Amino acid sequence: MTPSPKPVAQMIPITTHTLKVACSQCNLRELCLPLGLSEHEMHKLDDLVGARRRIKRGTHLYRAAEQFEAIFAIRSGFFKTDVIAEDGREQVTGFQMAGEILGMDGIGTEHHTCNAIALEDSEVCPIPFARLEDMSREIGTLQHHFHKVMSREIVREHGVMVLLGTxxxxxxxxxxxxxxxxxxxxxxxxxxxxxxxxxxxxxxxxxxxxxxxxxxxxxxxxxxxxxxxxxxxxxxxxxxxxxxxxxxxx
Amino acid sequence: MTPSPKPVAQMIPITTHTLKVACSQCNLRELCLPLGLSEHEMHKLDDLVGARRRIKRGTHLYRAAEQFEAIFAIRSGFFKTDVIAEDGREQVTGFQMAGEILGMDGIGTEHHTCNAIALEDSEVCPIPFARLEDMSREIGTLQHHFHKVMSREIVREHGVMVLLGTxxxxxxxxxxxxxxxxxxxxxxxxxxxxxxxxxxxxxxxxxxxxxxxxxxxxxxxxxxxxxxxxxxxxxxxxxxxxxxxxxxxx
DNA sequence: ATCGCCAGTTGACGCATGTCAATCCCCGCC
DNA sequence: GGCGGGGATTGACATGCGTCAACTGGCGAT
Structure with missing residues (x-):
């Protein structure tokens, strides 16, 4: 075999610009928040989403009881979320992959209520929640799409309840x-x-x-x-x- | 026994006004959506919420697959929600009482995904969802509180998963x-x-x-x-x- | 007030899944 | 490339809950 060329990412100089997520360019947009936004709105979203963050396998993206600041869109990788009850039992509440949203459990109490742990080296796009709410008030499509994402999480959990219960x-x-x-x-x-x-x-x-x-x-x-x-x-x-x-x- | 007096409700002439919910007057406001609204905002909310609806014991508030139009604040009474899987198994996903919100499962698909059935004669305040989103764009407090309500539902379901799983x-x-x-x-x-x-x-x-x-x-x-x-x-x-x-x- | 039915209780028994233990075998680290 | 350890597999046995069945008793309809 001939040696394969270096991965493209290594050939691009790393600047804040390349580290920054560009939702408008992201091939996950259909799965993530920007679904159905206009060109203009999409570029406003680019400003909202923070710099991409790498999470190494086995480390926490967030922990239960930590202050809630942002939700996270998974750019690449794989996570689990779990809840540890007072008496120490662990329940894995979900496995999340690219394009899915993590952290919505923290909105209600302003603290995270579960742990999110990377199961492989991963990248997430942090979305500061206060700013998401601000922008949702300007862009109805974004607001509605976010509501859909939360609702789908509720429905997913109904499915898990059926699984566990029956x-x-x-x-x-x-x-x-x-x-x-x-x-x-x-x-x-x-x-x-x-x-x-x-x-x-x-x-x-x-x-x-x-x-x-x-x-x-x-x-x-x-x-x-x-x-x-x-x-x-x-x-x-x-x-x-x-x-x-x-x-x-x- | 002496005949008991007619129930109070029957002695008050039924007008749209008496049937209409006044969130600003409702003693459930701490549990429901209006938490933390100003006097002025509260009165705007009164316009949003539709006329109270009575649901007799044993009847459906909504059914899976029906078009989603509104979420419902429970004014009084008691409900269960359940999911019927394709093969007929039933899983009760929750029991809801006064002050709690029903129907958020329908936002994601624009169709309800579970059934809501009154377990006793009940009253609900329908909240047309499109109008809730509109008003949320005007009143940040309302928007934020609604997000908290949805998030808490996710967290509640995590608790059920711990229960069922462990x-x-x-x-x-x-x-x-x-x-x-x-x-x-x-x-x-x-x-x-x-x-x-x-x-x-x-x-x-x-x-x-x-x-x-x-x-x-x-x-x-x-x-x-x-x-x-x-x-x-x-x-x-x-x-x-x-x-x-x-x-x-x- | 009475009747009929549906919800609830209780018992006997079986089975799916948990528990405990031994062994295997990747995978990653040096 | 070899080694160590944690994850995975498999077996034997235990048990908690499900299943089936009989019986009881409240509650609502009339």
């Missing part, structure tokens, strides 16, 4: 895999082959299962020819079969 | 009772004695348990002297004992 282990894991698949797909990645960024324990916490149950269920899916799984690498062989699993009996 | 049956029911107690208390009702508006089945759906388990756990709590329960009437005898239950081991 589904059996197999169904939970099938739903989880199909959800990841759909989200990777809509970002232009292969929907049927991906690397899990989280451990079995984190999957288990999210799905209300113990890690051994997650592991066993993965193995069963593999034996049944639904997926092939090797550590964190997953290939979905029979998506329809997984879907069928979710609506069996009951 | 707690055992006893802990779930204890958490449920203490939550109801706190909410009744903050509305001026006796925190330690109340009527459940929902069935064992609905409690079970909310808590991810079968109705038999709910019933058995109630009985166990009674045997242990934590509560006294007779059908839908509950008295909390030992709140501290219930709290301790929730943080035992783990």
């Amino acid at each position: 589904m059996r282990a197999e169904e939970r894991l099938a739903a989880f895999l199909l959800n990841l698949s759909q989200r990777f797909g809509s970002r232009g990645y292969a929907p049927n082959e991906f690397h899990l960024r989280m451990t079995r324990d984190e999957i288990g916490s999210y799905l209300g299962l113990k890690l051994e149950t997650v592991s066993r269920t993965f193995s069963r899916f593999q034996d049944d020819g639904l997926i092939s799984v090797q550590q964190k690498h997953v290939r979905i062989i029979d998506p329809a079969g997984l879907k069928k699993l979710m609506s069996r009996n009951c | 707690m055992r049956a006893e802990e779930r029911l204890a958490a449920f009772l203490l939550n109801l107690s706190q909410r009744f208390g903050s509305r001026g009702y006796a925190p330690n004695e109340f009527h459940l508006r929902m069935t064992r089945d609905e409690i079970g759906s909310y808590l991810g348990l079968k109705l038999e388990t709910v019933s058995r756990t109630f009985s166990r709590f009674q045997d242990d002297g934590l509560i006294s329960v007779q059908q839908k009437h509950v008295r909390i005898i030992d709140p501290a004992g219930l709290k301790k239950l929730m943080s035992r081991n783990c």
